Amino acid sequence: MTAPAPGTGFSIIPPRRNRLPLRGRDELVETLLRAAEPPAGTVRAPEEGTQILFGLGGCGKSLTAQEVARQLEERGRLVWWISAKDSARVSAGMREVAGQLQATENQLDLAWAGKARSPVELVWDLLNSSPRPWLLIFDNADEPTLLAPADGQVADGTGWLRQPRTANGLVLVTTRDGRRDTWGEWSTMYLVDELSPEDGGQVLVDLAGTAPGTLEQATGLAARLKGHPLALRGAGTYLAEANRIPVGATRSSIRTYDDYREALDRRTGTGIRRTGSSGFDMAVRPVVQSWEMSLDLLARRGLDQARPVLRLLACLGDAPIPYAVLLDPVRLSASPLIGEIGEDRLREVLRSLADFALVDLGVVESLPAQSSVAHVVTLHPLVRELIRGLPDVVAARAEYHELVLDLLDALRLRDPDRPREEEFDPDEPDKWASWHLLAPPTMGAVLDFLDSGDLPRTRPDLLDVALDLARLIARYILAVGLPGQAEIFLDLCLEGCRRIGVDLNDRPALSLRHERSRAALEQGHLSWAENELRTIIPAREALLGREHRNTLASRHKLARTILEQGRWHDAEEELRDIVRAEYRVRGPEDRDTMTARHSLARAIVYQGRYADAHAELAEILEIRLRHWAPDHFETLTVRHTLDLCRLREGEVEEALADLRDILSTDSAKRQVQHVAMIAARHTLAECLIATGANAEAEKVLSGVVKDRRRILGDDHADTVRAETDLRKLRGE
Structure with a gap:
C-alpha cells in the first residue's frame, strides 16, 4: 500500500476491484502471475x-491488471499503479516510486529540476536494486x-518503460495500442479481447x-452485445434496475434479456459520428445503444437531465471530477443545456447515472471526507470518448465549452474578501491535494476550448476565464516541482492563443508567458528565461505600471x-x-x-x-x-547565511554554536539531504577548522563530499570546493 505523493495529492495505490467475479480472464491472470513468480526450477525469459x-477501450484490461495487483499484493509484493494518461501523472507517479525506494527528497528535487542525474535513471537504478519483489503498472498508456x-x-x-534487469520486478502496461513496433521485441503482448458469449x-x-x-438467454444477449464488457455492464445494470423498480406494464417495457436483445435489434442504425474505422464503429455501436437505452429509461422516470449532465461531464478532462x-x-440552472436543477435533483441525477454504470461515484481516501473536492464522479474513458463524438454534442460544442468555463470560473482567485479556506490558491501547500484533483479535468477543458478555435459567442469574458485557469494550473504544476510539465502545458496554451488570435501582450497572455519563463528558470534555461x-x-509596465504586483x-x-x-x-x-517597491506596495x-530582501542579501x-x-540578514531574521517559527525552513536558511x-567576520564561536543549533x-533533520542543509554542514566544517577541531571537521567534510557527489555530481562547483577543502585539511 502507498500513500499519495507528499504535497501533490498523487496516489499510486492500485484501484480496488468491486466484488463481482472477473469473468473470462482466468488464464490470462494466471499467465501474468507466473511471469511475476515463475514455478520452482524455471527461469523467466x-x-x-x-x-x-492491449485491446479496445472498456474490454477489461485495467480490471485484469487490478486482479493481478490484488493477488501479488496479498503475497507481499510492492505494487505501484501509475496512470499513464498524461506526462504529469507519469512523472509524479515515478517520483513517488523513487521516494518509496528510499530516494531522499533532495535527490528527488534535484533530479526532477534537471540539476542532477536523470529522473528516469534514478528510478530504474532503485527498481533494479530493490531487494523486495515489486509490480509496476502503467495504466491507460494509450x-x-x-x-x-x-x-x-x-x-x-x-524511457520510463523498460525491461527490468532484476527477476524481482514485473512491469505491466494496459493500452489500446497493440502495435509490436511500439513496444519493442523485449516485451510480451497479450490481446484482451471481447468475452465469449458464455x-x-x-x-x-x-x-x-x-x-x-x-x-x-443471457448468453444470447451477450452474443448480441459482441461480448464487450462495457456494453455487458450497461445492459446488466439496466436490467437489474428495471426489475428492482418495475414501472409500467406495457409491451414496450424492457425487463428481460430477450426484451433487451430485441430492443437493440429495433435500434440498429442509430447514428453516432463515424470515427474513420468501420471495425471500431461496429464494435462500439452496442455500447452507445446500451447507454442511450439507459438514459431513455431514466428520462421516462422523470430524470431527463441525466442525458445533458452526462454529456457535460464528458466535456471536462479525462479524470475524476x-x-x-x-x-x-446555480450555474447549471442558468444554462439552457441543463435547465433548472437544484442540489437534491443533481444528487439524484448523479446517483442514477452511477446506478446504471454510466459513471462511477467515489471518495478520495487521501482527503478528509468533508473536503469539498473529496467526492468525485468518473466516466469510463471509452464512454467519454464516444459521447464527445455524438452528433448533438458536436453541434452544441461551443455551448458546452461556455458552460464548462462558467462552472470552472468558481476556481479563480478574484475575491480578496473571500475566506481563505474557500479559495483554491495553488501556491498554498495545503491546497495542493485539492489541485491534484481539480487540475486534470480543468486542464482538459481549457485545452479543448483553446484547441477548438471557438471564441465564446455569448460571454466574451470567458476567454479571460480560460487563460486565468491556465495560469492557476501552471502555478500548481510549478509549485509541486514539475517545471517540465508546466512548460509543456503552457506551450500548448500559448499555441492555442496564437491560433485564435489572442494578443500575447495582453494581460492574460502575459501572465501565461510569465509562468512559462518561470518554468524555464526552474529548469536552468537561464538565457531563454x-x-x-x-x-x-x-x-506589463505599459499595461499595469512599474510597481504593480505582477510587474x-x-x-x-x-x-x-x-x-x-x-x-x-x-x-x-x-x-x-x-x-523598495515591495516596501511601498506590500509593506x-x-x-x-x-x-x-533575502535574495538581495545573498547577492x-x-x-x-x-x-x-550581516546587517541586512540580522534585520530579516x-x-x-x-512572524514565523524559529525552525521554519526559510528561517533556518537565513540563519545559515548570517552564520x-x-x-x-571572525565571530567563529557564535557561528559554530548557531550552526549546531540549526x-x-x-x-x-527532516531535510538533511537538502542542498541548503548540506551547505550549512560545510560552513560548520569551516568553523570547526577555524577552532582547531580538525578530526570532527574531517568527518563532517567527508559527509559533505559524499552527499554532494551523490546529489550534485562530481563536477559541480560546490562538490569541487568541498573536495578541495577536505584535501587541504588532510594535507594532501
Missing part, C-alpha cells in the same frame, strides 16, 4: 519481465510516447440475476535569472529597486518583501561584503522570528 495488455525517452521511441527501452452471459447474470431470464466544486446547481522576461516586463513578480524572476548566472552586482541593483514585513554575500550582508557572515532542529 527476459521479455516476460514487461507485459503489455499515448505510448509519454513513456518514451525524450529523444527516442518506447521500443528503445530507455462468459458474457455469466457477467450479465452476475449483474442482473435470473429475474430477466435464464443463463441461456470533484462534482461538489465544479457542478454548481532572461530574454523572455525582458520582453514581458516592458509590456514586480516578473522583475523578481528576472533578478533571479541574473543572480543564477553569477552577475551579482547587476542582480543587487535590480533587487534593491524591487525591495516592510510581508512574506514577499522578506523573500526579496551581497556573493560579492564578499559580509558586514553589509528579527522580522521572521516575530557564514559571522565566520568571515542542524539539530527537527526541520533540518
